[in-house]
Amino acid sequence: MKNFQVAIIGGGVIGSAIARELSMFKLDVAVFEMGSDVASGASKANSGVVHSGINSPTSSLKARFCVEGNKMFQSLANELDFPLQWVGKYIIAKNEEEVRDLEHLKKVGMNNNVPGLEIKNRSEVKKKEPNVSCFKALWIPTAGITLPYQFTIALAENAAENNVVFFLETKITDLKKQKNLFLIKTNKGDFQAGVVVNAAGLNCREVVSMMEEPDFQVYPCRGEYLVLDKNYSSLINSMIYPVPVKGSGVLGVHITPTIEGNILLGPSAEFIGDPYDKRTTNETMNTLFLEARGIIPSLPDKAVINAYSGIRCKLASPESGGWADYRIEESKNMPGFINLLGIESPGLTAAPAIAKEIIKMISHLIELNKKNSFKSRRHRRKRFSEMSAEEQSNLIKKDEKWGRIVCRCEHVTEAEVIEALSNPLEARVLSSVKYRCRAGMGRCQGGFCTQHIVRIMEEHFNMDVADMRLKSPNSNLFYGKTRGNQSD
Amino acid sequence: MVKPEVIKVIDYTVDVAVIGGGPAGLAAAVSAHEHGAKSVVVIDRNSWLGGILPQCIHDGFGVEETGTSMTGPEYAEMYIEMAEKQGIDIMKETMVLQFDKKREITAVNKKGLHKIKASAIVLAMGCREKTRWNVMISGDRPSGIYTAGVAQAFINLYNIMPGKNVIILGSGDVGLIMARRLKFEGANVLGVVEILPYASGLPRNVVQCLEDYDIPLFLNHTVTCIDGKERLEQVTIAQVDGEMNIISGTEKKIECDTLLLSLGLIPENELANNIGIEIDNITGGPTVNQYLETTLSGVFACGNCLQVYDTVDVLSADAENAGRSAAKNSAIQKKDKKIIAKIVPGKGIRYVVPQIISEPGKVHLTLRVEKPGESSVLHMVAGDKEILKKRLAWVNPANMIGVDVDIPHEVLTSTQNLEVILVDR
Numbered sequence: 026m027k028n029f030q031v032a033i034i035g036g037g038v039i040g041s042a043i044a045r046e047l048s049m050f051k052l053d054v055a056v057f058e059m060g061s062d063v064a065s066g067a068s069k070a071n072s073g074v075v076h077s078g079i080n081s082p083t084s085s086l087k088a089r090f091c092v093e094g095n096k097m098f099q100s101l102a103n104e105l106d107f108p109l110q111w112v113g114k115y116i117i118a119k120n121e122e123e124v125r126d127l128e129h130l131k132k133v134g135m136n137n138n139v140p141g142l143e144i145k146n147r148s149e150v151k152k153k154e155p156n157v158s159c160f161k162a163l164w165i166p167t168a169g170i171t172l173p174y175q176f177t178i179a180l181a182e183n184a185a186e187n188n189v190v191f192f193l194e195t196k197i198t199d200l201k202k203q204k205n206l207f208l209i210k211t212n213k214g215d216f217q218a219g220v221v222v223n224a225a226g227l228n229c230r231e232v233v234s235m236m237e238e239p240d241f242q243v244y245p246c247r248g249e250y251l252v253l254d255k256n257y258s259s260l261i262n263s264m265i266y267p268v269p270v271k272g273s274g275v276l277g278v279h280i281t282p283t284i285e286g287n288i289l290l291g292p293s294a295e296f297i298g299d300p301y302d303k304r305t306t307n308e309t310m311n312t313l314f315l316e317a318r319g320i321i322p323s324l325p326d327k328a329v330i331n332a333y334s335g336i337r338c339k340l341a342s343p344e345s346g347g348w349a350d351y352r353i354e355e356s357k358n359m360p361g362f363i364n365l366l367g368i369e370s371p372g373l374t375a376a377p378a379i380a381k382e383i384i385k386m387i388s389h390l391i392e393l394n395k396k397n398s399f400k401s402r403r404h405r406r407k408r409f410s411e412m413s414a415e416e417q418s419n420l421i422k423k424d425e426k427w428g429r430i431v432c433r434c435e436h437v438t439e440a441e442v443i444e445a446l447s448n449p450l451e452a453r454v455l456s457s458v459k460y461r462c463r464a465g466m467g468r469c470q471g472g473f474c475t476q477h478i479v480r481i482m483e484e485h486f487n488m489d490v491a492d493m494r495l496k497s498p499n500s501n502l503f504y505g506k507t508r509g510n511q512s513d
Numbered sequence: 514m515v516k517p518e519v520i521k522v523i524d525y526t527v528d529v530a531v532i533g534g535g536p537a538g539l540a541a542a543v544s545a546h547e548h549g550a551k552s553v554v555v556i557d558r559n560s561w562l563g564g565i566l567p568q569c570i571h572d573g574f575g576v577e578e579t580g581t582s583m584t585g586p587e588y589a590e591m592y593i594e595m596a597e598k599q600g601i602d603i604m605k606e607t608m609v610l611q612f613d614k615k616r617e618i619t620a621v622n623k624k625g626l627h628k629i630k631a632s633a634i635v636l637a638m639g640c641r642e643k644t645r646w647n648v649m650i651s652g653d654r655p656s657g658i659y660t661a662g663v664a665q666a667f668i669n670l671y672n673i674m675p676g677k678n679v680i681i682l683g684s685g686d687v688g689l690i691m692a693r694r695l696k697f698e699g700a701n702v703l704g705v706v707e708i709l710p711y712a713s714g715l716p717r718n719v720v721q722c723l724e725d726y727d728i729p730l731f732l733n734h735t736v737t738c739i740d741g742k743e744r745l746e747q748v749t750i751a752q753v754d755g756e757m758n759i760i761s762g763t764e765k766k767i768e769c770d771t772l773l774l775s776l777g778l779i780p781e782n783e784l785a786n787n788i789g790i791e792i793d794n795i796t797g798g799p800t801v802n803q804y805l806e807t808t809l810s811g812v813f814a815c816g817n818c819l820q821v822y823d824t825v826d827v828l829s830a831d832a833e834n835a836g837r838s839a840a841k842n843s844a845i846q847k848k849d850k851k852i853i854a855k856i857v858p859g860k861g862i863r864y865v866v867p868q869i870i871s872e873p874g875k876v877h878l879t880l881r882v883e884k885p886g887e888s889s890v891l892h893m894v895a896g897d898k899e900i901l902k903k904r905l906a907w908v909n910p911a912n913m914i915g916v917d918v919d920i921p922h923e924v925l926t927s928t929q930n931l932e933v934i935l936v937d938r
Binding site for chain 1: 522558606608610619621622623624625626641642644645646647649651652653654655656657660662663666667668670671672673674675676677698699737738739740742743744783786
């Protein structure tokens with residue numbers, strides 16, 4: 026039975042950040058992820074915002090890790106080469122009454138040591154954001170945007186390059202403590218570990234209940250988003266938020282630019298029974314559009330190219346206001362069992378700081394020695410579409426696959442698709458390609474590139490079409506070959 | 514001083530460059546050559562010519578044009594042979610990244626980057642299929658949702674079976690043809706769902722693809738929800754009223770593993786858009802004059818990137834016009850063409866191509882009506898002067914109408930709009 030010193034349950038942004046942090050030390054570390062790739066839950070389906078830390082009460086873990094995490098992002102982006110832009114955020118007030126909310130947010134933010142907060146009047150906002158309608162706005166210069174899935178992938182792939190083992194499509198079926206070791210049963214066999222980190226997100230309670238009676242509930246809260254065509258990227262320059270809805274524990278429908286040039290509208294907030302129910306609904310899609318139009322009156326009708334939703338892992342019920350702090354703690358009854366509970370927004374921002382905290386906790390359990398072979402840098406190759414003509418020509422001369430465009434909307438080449446499929450996590454579903462190199466993410470939504478990616482999977486990776494999947498273990502794309510072909 | 518490494522951009526100069534090697538591009542290229550263009554190049558991003566035709570293995574192509582019914586690959590072959598015989602340059606697996614106002618094209622293929630300076634450009638990029646999000650169908654995002662053309666490519670070009678139990682949304686021609694194709698491959702086609710009160714594909718396809726195989730057609734219905742966390746498990750269909758609002762209580766759940774979307778086509782005009790060529794909001798294609806010249810001088814448009822055609826026969830005929838105009842444009846230093854009159858779609862008319870008349874004389878109009886009807890009269894009027902009056906036994910938005918009209922000189926001097934209207938007889 027394979028034995029690891031640390032087993033991390035969950036390959037979301039938290040699990041991946043912890044894995045990357047642990048990969049600096051002489052340790053055998055494994056990550057168990059039930060999805061077909063990392064970032065297959067809430068870590069990919071959120072606003073992609075690096076928050077400043079003004080929204081959580083002073084002295085909460087949310088505020089602390091958010092502010093600390095925010096400060097770590099730039100150097101992480103330099104090391105791991107994931108996209109990051111400090112576009113800043115306006116929280117807009119529609120009237121005098123909402124200006125009081127802005128003043129309150131500013132005060133909390135200052136208490137949380139968030140720098141540069143300023144209340145701007147309408148004309149100052151208009152200069153920067155001519156399409157936004159507001160009375161006054163709070164300007165937050167330290168808020169940024171990233172691509173949440175690429176951030177998570179960068180953390181995980183760097184961890185894998187530093188010898189952390191990722192088990193994808195591996196679901197924990199049972200967990201027990203036997204003497205000093207944890208026995209981890211999965212659909213892919215049994216494993217042992219000295220320390221178990223529960224970073225299972227929405228499934229955190231399920232994992233806890235394998236070991237002990239949980240003293241908390243999870244209240245899944247769905248947030249739907251709309252994605253707008255890149256043609257409309259000039260509508261905004263920074264993030265535009267309303268004042269948070271009181272007593273809801275969420276930030277409200279906001280308008281977020283993405284690094285790729287799309288704009289996100291959302292998220293909604295709806296408490297649901299089934300934590301896997303990631304559907305979008307007609308009602309909410311309409312509401313999102315109307316609410317966003319309240320902020321940008323000129324928002325065009327036909328701009329939507331996609332919709333998705335993510336589920337927040339909340340520890341507070343809607344009746345109690347929906348707000349609860351993170352719980353990051355070692356089990357009292359089961360030493361070595363570390364739980365991260367209720368890591369919802371601003372979890373993406375908090376992830377690097379939370380990972381540091383977990384290392385501190387693990388250092389009390391195992392001796393941690395830095396390894397000299399740690400490679401802190403991960404180089405992301407520029408995309409073909411970002412290159413100069415000279416760079417493009419030189420690459421094509423070396424490998425003609427750089428001259429073959431596979432995705433017409435985003436100008437992604439065959440070389441980039443092969444590189445994406447050759448990832449160190451060995452994630453090989455269609456969405457692994459999409460989230461690594463953007464093939465299929467444009468306005469035709471895979472109409473042209475899917476057949477080419479399938480051909481590449483067949484030719485370069487010897488995959489059988491019957492085994493090709495969209496995004497998860499049972500999301501098969503095809504039913505094998507056609508009748509005539511089977512009888513060959 | 515160290516000489517910087519010079520990038521090797523491969524340069525060409527041509528009379529006519531055609532972007533897209535589908536039926537429109539091939540017809541335009543052949544026609545350009547026949548009308549005197551000495552060097553013609555066709556640039557296509559695929560490894561084959563003929564665009565979508567090679568995956569259209571059903572017949573019915575070329576009937577109007579040649580009197581013979583051909584399959585898609587046969588029809589494509591006819592034009593490919595003509596192009597080869599004429600010595601037209603073909604660049605396959607080559608993607609045009611952009612072109613500028615001086616008609617200098619930047620393209621890429623496995624040999625490198627190319628700069629192609631063209632006296633005239635013909636746009637023939639075709640179209641793409643509408644997706645689920647163009648009509649905002651809510652629900653889960655499982656695998657098993659394909660646009661009909663993508664499913665057709667998988668079956669016919671790659672022998673890959675996209676599904677077993679299939680619902681098709683949209684009764685456009687591709688959807689109808691795929692219903693029959695899937696049936697042939699042993700799939701269970703559970704029905705074709707159409708939001709309109711009539712099928713949007715050709716009547717012959719409704720008979721030959723659905724009725725002959727007892728595949729139900731649900732008119733006045735649409736898909737309201739998609740269920741399936743991984744692979745598609747079921748869809749909900751519901752009836753709609755005259756305003757296309759869902760009638761609550763009519764929802765019906767249908768178990769299926771595949772949803773094909775045949776929701777219509779969108780002309781591909783990213784290249785035209787990027788350079789500021791005016792696009793007609795209704796057709797989705799460039800605004801053109803009777804020579805199919807766009808608002809950027811020396812750039813012509815044809816095929817499905819100009820407007821979505823019903824049949825390849827009509828498309829090819831129009832594309833020849835674009836090729837001919839491009840050849841003439843590249844041969845002579847032409848005088849400035851002023852916009853003399855606009856053609857305006859009036860009552861009962863959805864759109865008319867061309868949108869601009871820049872010279873008097875014979876003009877071929879293609880147009881679509883807004884709704885089906887019988888015994889109508891098509892008029893073209895300039896103020897109180899009638900230029901065209903044509904009786905039509907029946908009209909249908911699914912059937913493009915082609916009509917020739919002679920535009921007299923005196924009409925254009927009065928700078929009025931030319932209005933096209935449809936009235937009941």
